[in-house]
Amino acid sequence: MTVHIGAKPGDIAQTVLMPGDPYRAKWAAETFLDDAKLVNEVRGMLGFTGTWRGNRVTIQGSGMGMPSLSIYANELITSYDAQTLIRIGSCGGMQSHVSLRDIIIAMTASTITSPSSAIMKEVNFAPCADFGLLRDAVAAAETRGSKTHVGGIYSSDVFYAERPDLDEQLVRHGILGVEMEAAELYTLAARHGRRALAVLTVSDHLGTGEALPSEDRERSFGDMVEIALAAAFPGA
Numbered sequence: 001m002t003v004h005i006g007a008k009p010g011d012i013a014q015t016v017l018m019p020g021d022p023y024r025a026k027w028a029a030e031t032f033l034d035d036a037k038l039v040n041e042v043r044g045m046l047g048f049t050g051t052w053r054g055n056r057v058t059i060q061g062s063g064m065g066m067p068s069l070s071i072y073a074n075e076l077i078t079s080y081d082a083q084t085l086i087r088i089g090s091c092g093g094m095q096s097h098v099s100l101r102d103i104i105i106a107m108t109a110s111t112i113t114s115p116s117s118a119i120m121k122e123v124n125f126a127p128c129a130d131f132g133l134l135r136d137a138v139a140a141a142e143t144r145g146s147k148t149h150v151g152g153i154y155s156s157d158v159f160y161a162e163r164p165d166l167d168e169q170l171v172r173h174g175i176l177g178v179e180m181e182a183a184e185l186y187t188l189a190a191r192h193g194r195r196a197l198a199v200l201t202v203s204d205h206l207g208t209g210e211a212l213p214s215e216d217r218e219r220s221f222g223d224m225v226e227i228a229l230a231a232a233f234p235g236a
């Protein structure tokens, strides 16, 4: 047990999928895993461990934003020895060629600040995905025929942003989408020598103002979960 995770040692698999929403963790575990068992409910941040095609996997909610994800990812890495951490979540599309329901696989995650910024001091560290996971996720997305974009995303500290000038520069520099967690996940993975990736579904679009109706979300989020699982266990 850790401060925020009640799972016993051994209850957490070496591969962990991390949606922001704990109820999405429950849905994904019930939908995609065999023998899924609840392993954490501290603060309602549900986590489940089961198997996918015979491979053990945990799906643990991260909460919203980098400070919350940082707590769970730190504890999963340092106390439960998680080796592969894949964020699955939603993002806002930023480019005109990115549409609702598309998949974004994040090669890099830019930020203004993250919980790790203080230790980096003057260095603008470039958080990046694990190459092998990225390659296998792209291959899985291509096999499935999902409309997929691979490139840089922006991890924001705010959902209700007040900086149109910043969005303009991010779009100008090819940033595909905005979410709130990946940069810290990539930084922690780099610090501890683990593998990390973020596979995201475009749920809204900053340029057009469109948003996915809630009944549509489950189906498109399912594609993302399957891509993440296939990247974690290539050949399974």
Ligand code: HPA
Residues within 6 Å of the ligand: 090, 091, 092, 093, 156, 158, 159, 178, 179, 180, 203, 204, 206
């Ligand atoms: N901004 C930040 N995070 C998000 C968004 C957004 O528009 N959509 C989904 N996660």
